[in-house]
Amino acid sequence: MNHEIPGDAAWSVPVRAGRTVTLTALADGANATVLIIGADRLDRLNIPDTLKSQMSARIKPGMVLMSDRGLALATVIASTLDWHDCLTGALPDRLLLLELTKHGFGEADLHGCIHFFSKVAVADDPRASLAYVPDHAHAGDTVTLRADQDLLIFVSTAPHALSDGPAAGVAVQLESPSHVEDPVLREEAVRALRLTRELIA
Amino acid sequence: MTITATTVALDSVVEAGDGALVSVPAGGRLRIVDxxxxxxxxxxxxxxxxxxNRYSAFDTIRExxxxxLTTGSRLISTRLDELAVITDDTCGRHDTVGGACSQESNVIRYGEFTRHQHACRQTFLxxxxxxxxxxxxxxxxINFFMNVPVTSTGGLTFEDGLSAPGKYVEVTASRDLFALISNCPQVNNPCNGxxxxxIQLLGWW
Structure with a gap:
């Protein structure tokens, strides 16, 4: 299916294991803030575990998005961008909270999120200072995730909290390919995928 | 000038791998000594x-x-309330990106042999x-005293700490708080040397 989320909106969608989700920026400076909850409706995307197990401070292709309890939620299969911010959190977002509430979740589930299409640069100074990069994403930029277990994906298109630009829409395309090859992954990501496939996928 | 008398309300040692839940009233100072x-x-x-209305690492980083984190860092909640401020720090910097170790994440990072090792999230629960x-x-x-360098090229690693015996960090509560503490038992990376x-916990309120 295809759906275009307008700017400053929120949406949620169930995604079966094995399906792919492609997000496409519909204008320059788009932002897609994403929360993911796993098949058991408790196990959530855990940004610190995702980062430390793959030695990265950003989300990029070839990373597995990991849950609180050490399972693979989704794999970043491809992207036109090699930096998606995940260090700066989301402002309180009434529409995103409503989407969580529709599925029986709430404020307690506002965990660390990914800001697809946004980049916040890190300086090599004593405090690792941050600066939003305004010209990072352009219309047509994409990122594709493969669901590695049944997921609920929550998307907000509110502008990035550090951006002073206008909100932009994001297109979502769900597909059911017969097989998606694993990208090149670190050993830790391979372990998470293997465990997930053995247990629940 | 009004001087408000405070007393030592807390002075306890938390053994390696153990934890604590501490009630800190608004205005109270909690010091953690390494x-x-x-x-x-x-x-x-x-x-x-x-x-x-709980601590939010990534809202704190953004704000x-x-x-x-170091002296002056405001610890922000998911509702953007200020929960506490770091008011003293002899270590210099602290991590809030690295999260807590869990049995499950240890298996992913280090292998199946760590499945039943004690971990911070067991202590938190x-x-x-x-x-x-x-x-x-x-x-x-927050990982007080932990060193997780993050670089301009988007790298992140766990490295030997910057702390030393007797270094401490102190937070002042901006409202009535629970501080939930796990004195980390991790032995598979250099986060605890x-x-x-x-550690020692000291409180004045």
Missing amino acids: LHGNQAVDTLFYDAHDID QRAVF RYGAQAGIGQRQLTHN WDPTP
Whole structure:
């Protein structure tokens, strides 16, 4: 299916294991803030575990998005961008909270999120200072995730909290390919995928 | 000028791998002392009157426009309330990106042999239960005294600590808080200098 989320909106969608989700920026400076909850409706995307197990401070292709309890939620299969911010959190977002509430979740589930299409640069100074990069994403930029277990994906298109630009829409395309090859992954990501496939996928 | 008298309300040692749930009233000062050096102290803060209003690592990072925590860092909640401020720090910087170790993440990072090693999130769940803090209420914590360099090229590593015996960090509560503390038992990376050691908690209120 295809759906275009307008700017400053929120949406949620169930995604079966094995399906792919492609997000496409519909204008320059788009932002897609994403929360993911796993098949058991408790196990959530855990940004610190995702980062430390793959030695990265950003989300990029070839990373597995990991849950609180050490399972693979989704794999970043491809992207036109090699930096998606995940260090700066989301402002309180009434529409995103409503989407969580529709599925029986709430404020307690506002965990660390990914800001697809946004980049916040890190300086090599004593405090690792941050600066939003305004010209990072352009219309047509994409990122594709493969669901590695049944997921609920929550998307907000509110502008990035550090951006002073206008909100932009994001297109979502769900597909059911017969097989998606694993990208090149670190050993830790391979372990998470293997465990997930053995247990629940 | 009004001088408000405070007394030592808390003075206890938390052994390596153990934890604590501390009620800190608004205005109270909680000091964590790294008695032997290079000991990660995983810490979460909650509004004592509404635990859904809890520490948010990534809102805190965004609001201060910097990754590392030190003196002056305002610890921000998911509702953008100021829960506490770091008011003294002899270590220099602290991590809030690296999260807490869990048995499950240890398996992913180090292998199946770590499955039944003790981990911070076990401690959080054990001590959090008395305040109604369960799995859904656990979030991304502060790692006091832990060194997790983040670079301009987007790299992130766990490295030997910058701390040393007797270094301490102090927070002043901006409202009534629960501080949920796990004195990290991790032995598979350098976050505790490969040798977890006790810490001291001091409180004035």
